[in-house]
Amino acid sequence: MTTWLPICPWTALAPACGVPALLAAEPVALFRTHDDELYAVGNVDPFCGAGVMSRGIVGDRAGEPTVASPMLKQVFSLRTGECLDDPAARLPTFPVRRHDEMVEIAVP
Amino acid sequence: MTRTLVVIGHGMVGHRLVEDLRARDDADEWRVEILAEEVRPAYDRVGLSSYLDGKTAADLSLAGTAFLADPMVRLRLGCGAARIDRATRTVLTTDGTELGYDALVLATGSRPFVPPVPGHDLDGCHVYRTLDDLDGIREAAVAGAPGVVIGGGLLGLEAANALRLLGMRPHVVEMAPRLMPLQVDDGGGRVLAGLVGDLGLALHCGTATDSIVAGPDGRVAGVELGDGSTVETELVVFSAGVRPRDELAEPAGLARAERGGVLVDDRCRTSDERIWAVGECAAVHGRCFGLVAPGYAMADVVVRQLLDLDGAAFPEPDTSTKLKLLGVDVASFGDAHGTADGALDVVYANNAAGTYAKLVLSDDARVLLGGVLVGDASAYATLRPFVGRELPAPPERMLLPAGTGPDAGALPADAIVCSCNNVSKEDITGAITGEALSDVAGVKACTKAGTSCGSCVPMLKTLLGECGVAPSHALCEHFGQSRSELFEIIRATGVATFSELIGKHGRGLGCDICKPAVASILASLGRGHILDGEQAGLQDTNDRFLANMQRNGTYSVVPRVPGGEITPDKLIVLGEVARDFELYTKITGGQRIDLFGARVEQLPLIWRRLVDAGFESGHAYGKALRTVKSCVGTDWCRYGVQDSVAMAIRLELRYRGLRAPHKLKSGVSGCARECAEARSKDFGVIATERGWNLYVGGNGGFTPRHAELLAADLDDEQLIRLVDRFLMFYVRTADRLQRTAAWIESLDGGLEHVRDVVVEDSLGIAAELEAAMRDHVAGYADEWAGVLADPAKLSRFVSFVNAPDAPDPTISFVAERGQPRPGPVVLPMPSIRPDSEEVLA
Ligand code: SRM
Ligand SMILES: Cc1cc2nc3c(=O)[nH]c(=O)nc-3n(C[C@H](O)[C@H](O)[C@H](O)COP(=O)(O)OP(=O)(O)OC[C@H]3O[C@@H](n4cnc5c(N)ncnc54)[C@H](O)[C@@H]3O)c2cc1C
Ligand code: SF4
Ligand code: FES
Numbered sequence: 049m050t051t052w053l054p055i056c057p058w059t060a061l062a063p064a065c066g067v068p069a070l071l072a073a074e075p076v077a078l079f080r081t082h083d084d085e086l087y088a089v090g091n092v093d094p095f096c097g098a099g100v101m102s103r104g105i106v107g108d109r110a111g112e113p114t115v116a117s118p119m120l121k122q123v124f125s126l127r128t129g130e131c132l133d134d135p136a137a138r139l140p141t142f143p144v145r146r147h148d149e150m151v152e153i154a155v156p
Numbered sequence: 157m158t159r160t161l162v163v164i165g166h167g168m169v170g171h172r173l174v175e176d177l178r179a180r181d182d183a184d185e186w187r188v189e190i191l192a193e194e195v196r197p198a199y200d201r202v203g204l205s206s207y208l209d210g211k212t213a214a215d216l217s218l219a220g221t222a223f224l225a226d227p228m229v230r231l232r233l234g235c236g237a238a239r240i241d242r243a244t245r246t247v248l249t250t251d252g253t254e255l256g257y258d259a260l261v262l263a264t265g266s267r268p269f270v271p272p273v274p275g276h277d278l279d280g281c282h283v284y285r286t287l288d289d290l291d292g293i294r295e296a297a298v299a300g301a302p303g304v305v306i307g308g309g310l311l312g313l314e315a316a317n318a319l320r321l322l323g324m325r326p327h328v329v330e331m332a333p334r335l336m337p338l339q340v341d342d343g344g345g346r347v348l349a350g351l352v353g354d355l356g357l358a359l360h361c362g363t364a365t366d367s368i369v370a371g372p373d374g375r376v377a378g379v380e381l382g383d384g385s386t387v388e389t390e391l392v393v394f395s396a397g398v399r400p401r402d403e404l405a406e407p408a409g410l411a412r413a414e415r416g417g418v419l420v421d422d423r424c425r426t427s428d429e430r431i432w433a434v435g436e437c438a439a440v441h442g443r444c445f446g447l448v449a450p451g452y453a454m455a456d457v458v459v460r461q462l463l464d465l466d467g468a469a470f471p472e473p474d475t476s477t478k479l480k481l482l483g484v485d486v487a488s489f490g491d492a493h494g495t496a497d498g499a500l501d502v503v504y505a506n507n508a509a510g511t512y513a514k515l516v517l518s519d520d521a522r523v524l525l526g527g528v529l530v531g532d533a534s535a536y537a538t539l540r541p542f543v544g545r546e547l548p549a550p551p552e553r554m555l556l557p558a559g560t561g562p563d564a565g566a567l568p569a570d571a572i573v574c575s576c577n578n579v580s581k582e583d584i585t586g587a588i589t590g591e592a593l594s595d596v597a598g599v600k601a602c603t604k605a606g607t608s609c610g611s612c613v614p615m616l617k618t619l620l621g622e623c624g625v626a627p628s629h630a631l632c633e634h635f636g637q638s639r640s641e642l643f644e645i646i647r648a649t650g651v652a653t654f655s656e657l658i659g660k661h662g663r664g665l666g667c668d669i670c671k672p673a674v675a676s677i678l679a680s681l682g683r684g685h686i687l688d689g690e691q692a693g694l695q696d697t698n699d700r701f702l703a704n705m706q707r708n709g710t711y712s713v714v715p716r717v718p719g720g721e722i723t724p725d726k727l728i729v730l731g732e733v734a735r736d737f738e739l740y741t742k743i744t745g746g747q748r749i750d751l752f753g754a755r756v757e758q759l760p761l762i763w764r765r766l767v768d769a770g771f772e773s774g775h776a777y778g779k780a781l782r783t784v785k786s787c788v789g790t791d792w793c794r795y796g797v798q799d800s801v802a803m804a805i806r807l808e809l810r811y812r813g814l815r816a817p818h819k820l821k822s823g824v825s826g827c828a829r830e831c832a833e834a835r836s837k838d839f840g841v842i843a844t845e846r847g848w849n850l851y852v853g854g855n856g857g858f859t860p861r862h863a864e865l866l867a868a869d870l871d872d873e874q875l876i877r878l879v880d881r882f883l884m885f886y887v888r889t890a891d892r893l894q895r896t897a898a899w900i901e902s903l904d905g906g907l908e909h910v911r912d913v914v915v916e917d918s919l920g921i922a923a924e925l926e927a928a929m930r931d932h933v934a935g936y937a938d939e940w941a942g943v944l945a946d947p948a949k950l951s952r953f954v955s956f957v958n959a960p961d962a963p964d965p966t967i968s969f970v971a972e973r974g975q976p977r978p979g980p981v982v983l984p985m986p987s988i989r990p991d992s993e994e995v996l997a
Contacts, residue, residue: 070956070962103697103701107665109667113665119709
């Protein structure tokens with residue numbers, strides 16, 4: 049059964065900006081895009097091991113919503129977590145939703 | 157049925173052959189086994205010298221990931237061929253494996269020729285052919301000491317330049333009376349000798365090397381020359397030509413050419429119809445070629461035979477060469493020595509400018525046969541394709557610099573534009589129109605033209621223009637405009653946000669290229685604190701957190717120390733803050749102090765302490781003014797002629813916070829001894845008896861540049877006014893991430909144009925530029941204090957939104973020399989979870 053863990057109020061998220069969040073097992077990067085979609089991916093950049101993904105620039109590549117790692121600038125799909133510059137790397141993704149005024153992430 | 161091709165040698169030509177075969181072998185007819193004696197996959201040997209000039213082995217590698225992962229190709233590195241057995245059609249490898257073949261290609265290249273002078277094999281003697289050779293030379297080089305290169309040909313001069321890059325004082329010994337005897341004539345050789353002599357090479361032409369003498373330790377101690385002199389040195393590089401590596405031929409019963417090389421016909425076939433030879437080891441009808449272009453042509457000939465395609469004969473090779481050494485251009489093409497019957501020479505020499513040009517023409521002076529260019533080879537790209545053809549203009553007009561001479565339209569369609577890769581004008585224009593190419597990179601990818609020596613690239617640009625493709629200035633996929641065009645749009649329309657700009661003038665959502673660029677423009681125009689509202693999300697992480705991100709995700713903090721002058725009390729505060737927050741502390745190269753290892757949530761606490769003590773942000777994170785370095789100047793220094801410290805502080809306080817296309821650095825020296833290294837700065841100021849000299853366009857970094865004089869003997873106010881104008885002109889018109897040197901170079905007219913606009917006010921915008929700078933100075937506010945005063949901005953400085961005080965578990969430190977440094981990175985395994993798409997939808 050999926051448990052939805054409340055993370056923060058919706059108002060804590062600015063459009064096209066990420067914030068870091070801590071789940072029991074790992075750090076997560078939470079994004080709200082310009083059109084109010086929510087995405088959550090792993091916060092740890094697989095290329096350098098630093099927990100920085102939430103501080104990357106949000107944008108799109110040919111329509112696909114993306115975040116660029118602030119460390120060495122590899123671009124990842126927010127939807128699938130896949131690295132668009134190196135298909136061998138990917139970020140884990142997490143189900144995320146807006147529930148009333150809270151943002152929640154599903155933990156298995 | 158799949159057959160097996162064995163290729164011996166993974167050098168430039170062997171690699172090209174396999175790459176070409178795989179690109180054209182749609183039916184996977186051939187499986188390829190490559191034997192490579194070197195431990196690395198093929199690399200760009202033509203560009204070998206750049207390995208000592210900043211390039212890495214990875215930069216030079218020719219084999220991409222797709223090639224290395226191709227299941228039809230097996231590359232055995234560090235494994236040579238020892239013997240060929242034609243009866244059983246097998247190759248025995250040096251590790252004892254036997255490989256059967258249906259077809260065999262020898263691509264073993266050459267080995268450097270080391271003349272058998274006494275002492276040639278002493279410790280300290282090197283050759284110049286492989287990356288390993290260069291590693292050996294790098295290790296043996298001692299800066300400031302002399303080094304001797306034996307051989308003054310093309311490669312010898314490259315080797316001499318390499319020694320120079322390693323800080324050595326190179327000597328070149330050449331038996332012939334002039335340098336590059338194969339490529340240039342006497343007149344050209346004289347100009348060349350003058351130019352390289354000026355650059356610090358000691359030349360010994362027209363003399364032989366008698367012996368290499370050993371010192372008491374048995375290593376090289378000197379070189380004895382035929383003219384009786386001795387050069388003391390511990391490092392010798394032989395560059396006296398190459399010999400084809402044909403040693404596999406004779407034991408296998410394959411014919412060798414009289415002067416060496418595996419003898420082949422014009423289809424590159426040996427006497428055994430299953431065996432070919434290509435590249436430098438092949439002697440086509442007895443003649444070897446020491447250049448890559450003929451080798452590539454041979455590879456093409458063999459691939460066509462393997463796949464039963466047409467056109468399989470080796471064409472008359474192009475032995476043109478162009479080289480840029482020590483900043484000296486040399487080019488030689490076609491019949492450079494005028495050996496054809498009745499050939500005429502037309503010579504243009506300018507000893508003052510150090511340029512020499514000779515064109516060799518047919519007896520009626522109409523057809524270009526060849527030529528030599530020394531000192532300025534800019535006409536090479538236009539001239540070379542005309543070899544063997546009638547010139548479209550009088551010869552002297554053909555020597556005018558590109559752009560002012562005849563255009564490429566005059567070039568016949570079948571003329572070869574890229575001789576390295578044998579690509580004609582029509583191949584290129586066909587690709588540009590057929591594939592809708594829009595830039596040089598596209599032409600390179602599509603035709604291979606321009607991918608080897610690069611000398612045809614100017615011509616590729618001309619051809620793009622001729623096909624009606626205006627050079628693209630598009631910033632990225634979201635904006636068709638250049639940075640300077642966006643600057644003008646934002647300035648003229650008053651647009652204040654990124655979303656408004658992209659909505660009206662761009663497309664999509666933006667990316668890590670356009671967002672920071674627009675953020676920088678908004679900041680240059682003083683449209684609010686850089687973290688106001690939506691702007692925060694545009695900034696690179698360094699700007700977003702007003703600190704520099706480090707490898708483990710922590711930040712460094714650099715307070716401004718104007719001019720490098722600091723009171724003992726402030727120095728103590730820095731020490732206390734570093735101690736209390738356990739920050740690694742280091743003096744930077746910019747005369748200030750960097751505190752490393754701050755976690756996001758600590759930044760505001762650190763700034764609070766610093767701001768309270770009178771510090772402010774040093775913008776080490778921004779594309780903005782960094783430091784104005786100073787020397788001690790008149791106050792203390794016995795040589796100083798102006799107060800360099802006071803001027804440096806004044807400049808730093810005036811331009812602090814100015815957002816620019818790239819970072820800006822400055823320096824002020826109190827006299828011509830230049831202790832502040834002002835000429836390595838974007839704008840540098842050097843004191844004179846009568847005031848200040850202003851230099852612009854200097855930098856260190858990847859391509860160091862010396863700043864050049866913009867104006868001399870200025871008083872304080874004149875200096876400030878010119879710097880105001882210069883910086884604002886740069887901020888408005890430069891490209892994203894273009895430092896001042898590259899910007900000046902990109903302007904039509906270069907520094908002269910800058911001088912016209914900034915000093916002479918030729919565009920009539922000087923007053924406007926000065927007013928814009930006045931606005932900047934009046935609007936300056938410390939960015940750190942701005943965050944501390946704003947709870948909304950402060951709220952972003954947390955480790956986790958749901959656990960603001962929990963330290964990030966990925967960050968750890970270990971101690972080194974009594975200070976912290978990042979602990980080892982433990983790359984977490986990516987957690988595999990069911991995809992969340994339906995929940996998201
Ligand atoms: C701290 C410092 C090294 C030191 O300990 O001395 C340093 C550190 C960095 N330099 Fe530097 N550079 C530092 C002086 C220099 C100098 C020397 C100087 O300024 O006198 C140079 C050569 C001079 C020049 O810039 O022309 C220099 C040439 C570069 C370059 C190459 C620039 C170029 O045009 O090629 C980069 C890369 C870039 O900016 O794109 C760079 C980039 C960087 C970055 C920002 C790399 C990064 O993105 O992480 C480093 C981060 C600093 C930090 O985290 O605080 N750094 N860097 C120096 C800070 C000076 C200061 O007080 O602000
Ligand atoms: C410093 C330098 C600058 C140059 N500049 C230019 C230039 O500006 N323009 C130009 O056209 N050319 C230039 N050249 C020449 C150019 O690099 C060569 O013409 C080109 O590399 C020849 O390619 P190749 O494949 O025939 O030989 P190579 O690139 O030498 O490759 C041969 C490979 O075969 C390997 N091999 C040999 N024997 C065996 C064996 N038995 N088993 C397995 N492997 C074996 C060798 O180790 C080597 O890796 C330059 C060369 C040097 C060294
Ligand atoms: S540049 Fe001149 S004034 Fe400045 S410290 Fe050096 S010698 Fe003294
Ligand atoms: S001529 Fe050498 S790359 Fe085109």
